[in-house]
Amino acid sequence: MSLSTFVSRVNCAFRNFERALFGALTGRYPPGEYGVCLDYALDSPEINNKNTKNKSILEEILGDGFLYAVPKHRRTIEKRLKRKFGHPDYHLKILLPRKDLVSCNTCGDDHEAGVLCPTCYKKVIEETKAMQEAIQSELKLEPVEQEVVVMYAGEKDNHPEEFWKGKRIVELEKPRPQWFSDNLLQKSTQKGSDSKDVKPSQLG
Template sequence: MLPRVYHVLNVLKSIERNIFQMFVHPPRELALAYIHENKTPTPQKKFSLKDLVGDGFLMAVPKFRRTVEKRLKRKFGSPEYVWKMLVPKTNIKVCSDCGHHHERGRLCGNCYKKVEQETKEIQAKIKEKLGLEPIEKDVVVLYEGENLPDEPKEFWQGKRIIEMKKERPQWFSKNLLQKSTQQPSNATDVKPTDLA
């Protein structure tokens, strides 16, 4: 009877040893005997967010680039699943000034580039003459062959005149630089709307 008990105890000890190796420390529920070694207790570190985070967060980013096939399927679809047909645009019109095509409701790209170029030239001329000081007074741009408009002397007080050494472009109207001549309304009547 005694050899059988020793055999069972040896089996249980080997099981305990295997569990100890798997979990690094013996779980209390399965341990037959736990021998406490007299070690000095190590002080527990306080919880720190820096220890948890480290140098930074790892965000979920794609590990691989999408293939050309997948990108095209997302963009245009595929006949087997979802087919996103290429629909011709019907909102394209011809610019009345330059003849280039542009979408309806948007500025013509070609005309906008011309305006942008002219604006940059005017800004460069203002910067050359006035420097980088803040422009607190109105600036009047005069092109070659233009004279000062007939205005009273009070109108010209505090205004700065910039002369461009070229002719005014045809599309650049003098009226673009003038302030609105319409005075704000003092009427208190409310106009009816077309909501009804």
């Protein structure tokens, strides 16, 4: 037997002895696994309790903790691209040019087709609030039994006095905006009908 073989066998024997001694003292390995037994190790209650539990090294490290689930397989390139950009048949996440925008003929701002221009409508909202505040400051909490007419500066003289009979006039101390035509405040020319029939009828 050569010297190198002898040295390797001695090293292997010392390793086995070291592992058996470590297992007998700590309880992680049964004492008789490597043929080494210690009398005082079996009498220790701490080591006996560890042997009866039969916990693994991972359980001793984690204790009462838990491990999160991790993916076992890598996602394919197709799935990764679908998650990132979507799919044209379902939900497409990429930015596409909008084709339903039109330009307003009044202010020139772009807005969605079939929807009022938000810039122009904002002017209508501000003007309506001004009219409501003027009516509230003029009439206050008194009951209104007559027709209320909102007039701008210099418009009262355009109609005769008979036109204002039986009406409550609320004046705004500013000129009428160019976009706010006087026809918008006029009543409809259609007369109310006294008929109670619901049309269309006799469809059955």
